[in-house]
Amino acid sequence: APATTKEAPAPTDNKKLVVGFSQIGAESGWRGAETASIQETAKNDPTIELKFSDAQQKQENQIKAIRTFIAQKVDVIAMAPVVETGWEAVLTEAKNAKIPVILVDRNIDKKNEDLYTTFIGSDFVLEGQNAAKAMVEHLGGKGNIVELEGTVGASAAVDRKKGFDDEIKKHPDIKIVKSQSGDFNRATGKQVMEAILKSPEGKNIQGVYAHNDDMALGAIQAIEEAGKKPGSDIKIVSIDGIKEAFEAIKAGKLNTVVECNPLLGPQLFQAAKDLKAGKQLDKWIKSNEEVFSGQKAIDALPNRKY
Numbered sequence: 544a545p546a547t548t549k550e551a552p553a554p555t556d557n558k559k560l561v562v563g564f565s566q567i568g569a570e571s572g573w574r575g576a577e578t579a580s581i582q583e584t585a586k587n588d589p590t591i592e593l594k595f596s597d598a599q600q601k602q603e604n605q606i607k608a609i610r611t612f613i614a615q616k617v618d619v620i621a622m623a624p625v626v627e628t629g630w631e632a633v634l635t636e637a638k639n640a641k642i643p644v645i646l647v648d649r650n651i652d653k654k655n656e657d658l659y660t661t662f663i664g665s666d667f668v669l670e671g672q673n674a675a676k677a678m679v680e681h682l683g684g685k686g687n688i689v690e691l692e693g694t695v696g697a698s699a700a701v702d703r704k705k706g707f708d709d710e711i712k713k714h715p716d717i718k719i720v721k722s723q724s725g726d727f728n729r730a731t732g733k734q735v736m737e738a739i740l741k742s743p744e745g746k747n748i749q750g751v752y753a754h755n756d757d758m759a760l761g762a763i764q765a766i767e768e769a770g771k772k773p774g775s776d777i778k779i780v781s782i783d784g785i786k787e788a789f790e791a792i793k794a795g796k797l798n799t800v801v802e803c804n805p806l807l808g809p810q811l812f813q814a815a816k817d818l819k820a821g822k823q824l825d826k827w828i829k830s831n832e833e834v835f836s837g838q839k840a841i842d843a844l845p846n847r848k849y
């Protein structure tokens with residue numbers, strides 16, 4: 544380039560809004576969809592630079608990633624916290640460094656509300672309630688249920704359990720006979736269901752409630768291998784709404800799916816830009832979600848985005 548006395552314009556890179564995102568891992572179809580949404584939204588926005596870190600399900604890796612983002616002086620830190628507790632120290636470090644934190648899809652302890660700016664995600668208690676209402680209907684108000692819980696200590700698991708269990712308590716002829724974690728993934732969901740089906744309680748089960756679709760899909764395999772019919776002998780209700788769950792409804796193996804939106808990329812970067820512009824954000828940017836059973840699910844299948 545020819546020499547010039549004028550100062551070169553700052554490279555456009557310097558003007559980008561730098562967002563560090565600490566993702567939990569890749570345990571479910573839902574999470575894959577969320578990762579894709581966040582990465583694609585960033586890629587298609589020339590004003591954004593995304594630093595993406597995968598914690599492989601370990602909180603300690605998330606804490607390390609956040610410390611790295613602080614050292615790199617990113618503009619905004621975003622994270623999907625694997626569990627609710629244990630964030631106080633590292634988020635205080637972010638606060639002291641004056642880097643705002645956005646929580647994506649899972650929440651942290653209520654007592655640490657001052658350590659993040661906004662939570663973008665779903666009402667998990669409501670999802671659990673909606674799952675329970677569907678289950679009550681499928682069972683005609685009577686039966687024994689297995690509950691496959693998500694990752695121990697994750698807000699999505701704690702609140703989906705609370706919403707469901709409280710609603711089921713209103714129905715004295717329905718009992719949750721087993722409730723166990725399948726860690727939000729298919730293989731563990733299948734294993735746990737296999738063991739339950741072999742246990743004494745497992746001989747008399749009419750319903751399975753899974754905190755996510757992947758565990759439900761694992762349970763469906765276990766039920767079929769045990770010689771029973773998922774969807775009819777044992778009613779199944781789960782949360783997320785990935786395409787495979789809709790396909791399972793179409794095949795008659797799953798009864799209801801409660802939607803939980805993973806396509807949070809656009810909202811995340813909008814929130815980051817709003818923060819940068821000095822706007823005050825709502826403490827909770829809530830997703831709007833539907834419940835799908837039967838024909839409604841079959842009709843929706845061709846247009847599912849994840």
Ligand code: GYE
Binds near residue numbers: 570571572755756
């Ligand atoms: O439902 C599940 C995933 O945090 C809302 O995590 C999310 C949950 C989602 O692994 O499939």
